[in-house]
Amino acid sequence: MKVVKFGGSSLADGPQFQKVIDIIKADPARQVVITSAPGKRQDTDIKVTDLLIKYAKLTIAQQDYSEVVAQISARYQAIGTFFKVPAEEMTPIKEAIVHLPNHDYPDNDYLMAAFKAHGERLNARLMATVLNNLGIKARFVDPKECGLIVSDEPNNATVLPETYTNLAQFDYGDERLIFPGFFGFTKNGQIATFSRGGSDITGAIIARGLHADLYENFTDVNAIYAANPKIIAHPQAITKMTYREMRELSYAGFSVFHDEAIIPAIEGQIPINVKNTNQPDLPGTLIVPEQHFEPTQIITGVASSNRFAALYLHRYLLNKEVGFTLKLLKVLYKYNVSYEHMPSGIDDLTVIFDKTQLDTDTIHAMCHDIQEVLHPDTLQWINDYAILMVVGEGMRNQIGVTEHIFESLVDHNIGVHMINQGASRISIMLGTRQADADEAVKCIYNAFFVKKAVASD
Structure with missing residues (x-):
């Protein structure tokens, strides 16, 4: 079984959704899918997460937020329209957006976390809806349902050990499981988000907890490169590297992963394959344990x-x-x-x-x-x-x-x-x-x- 995570640019609109669905369909082993919030459709666009942050700030300031609510709803509706999702199946997503200010939050930090998390949460729900409408059996899995428990740090949470016990007991069949990335629930039932690379962290947690054979991380680059392409024109692609090489390079600026994001996969010894949503047949970069790894050159x-x-x-x-x-x-x-x-x-x-x-x-x-x-x-x-x-x-x-x-x-x-x-x-x-x-x-x-x-x- 493979856990497959898709970044925001991979899920930005209907055509990108279709690419993701084609990737899921291409391999029956891709049973578990982790979604990000819809990203930018072009350079001048605004990510849904940034719109949700604006929504939260307006709510805290008790200012009019009707315009930003309309913008957020329109992003999800555009994807639903692309796949001809019935209006009644889009209603719960729209209502969830509208009712965010009406929930009780311990403080403004938890309010901010809950608003931000809904970018991923609603995109996962929409992905499950679209797949089912296409005849692909799918199930939306909320972090609360699977027992993804995190610390009481609303916008910088860390996963708690009992999460892995809960995931080991999580029951599922042959359906595609669609998990939202970026957040979990505290023991008190509040939403708390991870820091940078949040959906990557969720993917690594789920891969470890469900004992996946491979964690595929789809993004918008063909591979991880030996140097930043903004500094070196056409740098050499890395075909295979170790976990600790990835950690060291991420620490100093490799932007594919935040340096803490892959730790759960490392702890579970789950290989990671970084691939491109737009060119999924390319091999990408495989990140593996150090044991039995044979380097082919001096520096990676x-x-x-x-x-x-x-x-x-x-x-x-x-x-x-x-x-x-x-x-x-x-x-x-x-x-x-x-x-x-x-x-x-x-x-x-x-x-x-x-x-x-x-x-x-x-x-x-x-x-x-x-x-x-x-x-x-x-x-x-x-x-x-x-x-x-x-x-x-x-x-x-x-x-x-x-x-x-x-x-x-x-x-x-x-x-x-x-x-x-x-x-x-x-x-x-x-x-x-x-x-x-x-x-x-x-x-x-x-x-x-x-x-x-x-x-x-």
């Missing part, structure tokens, strides 16, 4: 991200002071700030942060407290910071990889502020100026892919 990919900042601390004999790092971590804890990395020397230490969790006031207050508590000789906040990840299972037993990376950067006068290699030896992390990040990706990609290809010719 290189990625960069500018979402980082760094705090540099210098103090003589820093390495001799017991509890220095503990004092620093207590300050971070006070401001509810997590750090990403902490490379250090004998007299200095750099703390790397994800800037998306910080604002200017927090940075100033946090730096003030660190100065007061730790008394460093130098304290410098560095906003101009990018991280590159060079990743490959083939790096583990290869001598000279780091030298090859640095040669390519030196040739183009690119400085490196930080280097870090994990114990797995499958990735090397580099810190650079933001302005150098894209050029650094080009240099490293060319060194390992273009020059290698020329040499082999």
